[in-house]
Structures are given as structure tokens and as C-alpha cells.
Amino acid sequence: MQHLLFTHSILRWAILLFGIWTLLNAITGVFGNRKYSPTDNKINLFFMIGCDIQLVLGLILYFNNGWFDMLKNSTKDVMKDAGMRFFAMEHFLMMLIVWLLVHVGRSMVKRADTDAKKHKKSLIYFGIAILLILAMIPWPFRSTDIARDWLPKL
Numbered sequence: 609m610q611h612l613l614f615t616h617s618i619l620r621w622a623i624l625l626f627g628i629w630t631l632l633n634a635i636t637g638v639f640g641n642r643k644y645s646p647t648d649n650k651i652n653l654f655f656m657i658g659c660d661i662q663l664v665l666g667l668i669l670y671f672n673n674g675w676f677d678m679l680k681n682s683t684k685d686v687m688k689d690a691g692m693r694f695f696a697m698e699h700f701l702m703m704l705i706v707w708l709l710v711h712v713g714r715s716m717v718k719r720a721d722t723d724a725k726k727h728k729k730s731l732i733y734f735g736i737a738i739l740l741i742l743a744m745i746p747w748p749f750r751s752t753d754i755a756r757d758w759l760p761k762l
């Protein structure tokens with residue numbers, strides 16, 4: 609389980625790299641009137657694949673590291689404790705929304721009929737997803753019961 613947590617923690621950096629790259633592509637696309645290129649498509653595909661793997665790892669951690677049992681058996685205590693509430697509820701639910709946004713976003717981009725619309729949809733869907741990811745990562749500067757290291761220890 610320690611290896612899965614290690615991978616989940618490292619993979620955040622790949623997701624942030626491709627997520628922010630995707631967002632920059634959308635911004636330069638919208639404001640620079642650029643064509644929607646195969647590179648734009650490839651970078652947001654990598655972003656989506658990262659989120660898919662992260663979801664699978666996250667679900668395994670969620671059900672195997674006792675977060676779900678904690679929530680099921682002592683809901684009140686979990687809700688009162690900011691650290692437990694973060695992993696048992698907030699991180700889990702918000703990252704699920706991120707995953708949905710990225711998938712719906714990619715299909716909206718695919719369906720849009722002009723390059724300008726493709727960039728605009730990218731900016732909206734992937735932009736919100738990135739903001740939620742940044743808000744929901746347990747950064748080292750969060751309160752001590754939520755904070756995790758910049759890089760995981762094995």
C-alpha cells in the first residue's frame with residue numbers, strides 16, 4: 609500500500625505539468641486565435657490519462673487504507689476532525705468531480721465545430737479542473753492534520 613501512496617503522490621507532479629500545460633495552450637488558443645493543433649489534443653490526453661490512473665490509485669487507497677470504513681462507522685467523528693474529513697470526504701469528492709470535468713471537457717472539445725470553440729471549452733473545463741486540483745492537494749503548507757510532503761518518502 610505504501611508503494612501505491614508513493615505513486616499517487618509522485619503522479620500529482622505529472623498531472624500538474626500536463627494540466628498547466630493544457631491550460632496555457634487553452635489561454636494562448638483563446639487569446640491568440642490559434643488553430644487547435646494535434647499537440648493541444650495530445651497534451652490534454654496525457655492530462656486525462658494521469659487523472660484516470662490517479663482515480664484508480666486513489667480508490668484503492670480510499671477503500672484499503674480505512675478512509676471509507678472510518679466514514680461509514682464514525683461519520684460524526686470524521687466530520688468533526690478536519691484531517692479525517694479532508695481525506696474521507698473533501699479530497700475524494702472534489703477529485704472525482706475533477707475526473708468528471710476532464711472527461712466531459714475532452715468530449716465537449718471533440719464535439720466543438722470550430723477551433724475557437726475548442727480552445728474556449730478547453731479553457732473552461734480544464735481550467736476549473738486545474739483550480740480544483742490545486743485547491744485539493746494536501747500541500748505541506750496546509751494545516752498539520754492535512755499537510756503531506758512535497759515529495760513522498762518510501
Ligand code: HEM
Pocket residue numbers: 613616617619620623659662663665666667669670673675695699700703704706741745746756757759760
Ligand atoms: C488529480 C487527482 C488527484 C491528485 C493530484 C491527488 C493527490 C494526492 C496527494 C498529493 C496525496 C498525499 C500523498 C502523500 O501522503 O504523500 C493524496 C492522498 C490521498 N488521495 Fe489523492 N489525489 C487525486 C485524486 C484522488 C482520488 C480521485 C481519490 C479517491 C478516489 C484519492 C484518494 C486519496 C486518499 C485516500 C489519500 C490518502 C491516502 C492515505 O494516506 O491513506 N485521490 N492524494
